Amino acid sequence: MSEQAPNHKFDTTDPKAAQSNIEREDSVLEETLEEFDPTKNSGSHETIENEIDLDAFEARIKELEDEVKQAKEGTARANAEAYNAQKRMEQEADKSKKFALQKFAKELLEVVDNLERAIENAQSDDPVIEGVRLTHKALLDVLNKNGVEVVEPQGEKFNADLHEAVGIDPDAPADTVGTVLQKGYSLNGRLLRPAMVRVGQ
Template sequence: MATEQNQDAQDLGQEQAEQKTAESQAETEQAAVSVEDLQAQITQLEESLKLEKARTANAVYEAQKSVERIQRDAEKHKETVIEKFAKELLETVDNLERAIQAAGDIESPLLEGVQLTHKSLLSTLEKFNVVEVNMNNGFNADLHQAVGIAPDVKAGEIGTVLQKGYALSGRLLRPAMVLVGQ
């Protein structure tokens, strides 16, 4: 009986040792699998990080391009508004010049006030790059609009200026209306 008990105890001890060995083998396999899984997961995360970096760089590039486009559009809009405003002011310049011509040689405080207003308006237009079109170099179809013939003037020369022309920042705002020689 004692031998049977010893045998049973040995068998039990051996079973426990086998269980421990099996458990440690399972833990080792799990650890090996876990390391491989972790390495795969790290690789996957690195690829995701590269993708997100590329997306972020693309988003930053698109944002910069959008800002540049908005600035260009704002500048174009500003130029268009200034151009429209300047065209409207040119009618006032023309009216002031007609008033000065109508007064003739008679000096009066009223004429002096009109002349000062005219000068001030031209000065303001020049601040915004609105300048008179050059009339000294003869007729230029890009800058002048021929509306008639001046018989006493040489061919290609400007005779009478009916309405002055103006340019805004180098672009023609309004052509000069002139009579030219034939």
């Protein structure tokens, strides 16, 4: 609100004094108007000239939001990759643990085969055969505890993934396993040794 000019009492009896008072009042009024003249107020011009560019600020905000979004997506991908890598390592470690005995177990199968041949060919009155049977059973128990199982293919359909055909069995139905010449074994569900068989034609 503009400043009011001082309230002076004019001496109307003295024309010179009255004229002087009028000139004084005019001077005060001019000074007051100059203070509020927008053409002489440089600060007001600077404010108008330096007005904020809202479009530029909105564009910058959008750019920063996009960068934050990309950073979050990158972090999520990195976490997912790290999680998958950890799971793969755990699976590989589990496989290594399960099949670490593969070579050793396969070599033990030859011992099992020899014990079975000894049992089959032993005389019924041989006093040693009972000890061989117990040894054979104990060895199979140890193998079973470590994931080794017998593949019993007799009477099943021939499967090239599990069986190795070495001859024809004239008494077996077509494509069916007949005589088993050597037992097959698996280790934790993976084929350790295929069964050696004769197949019906």
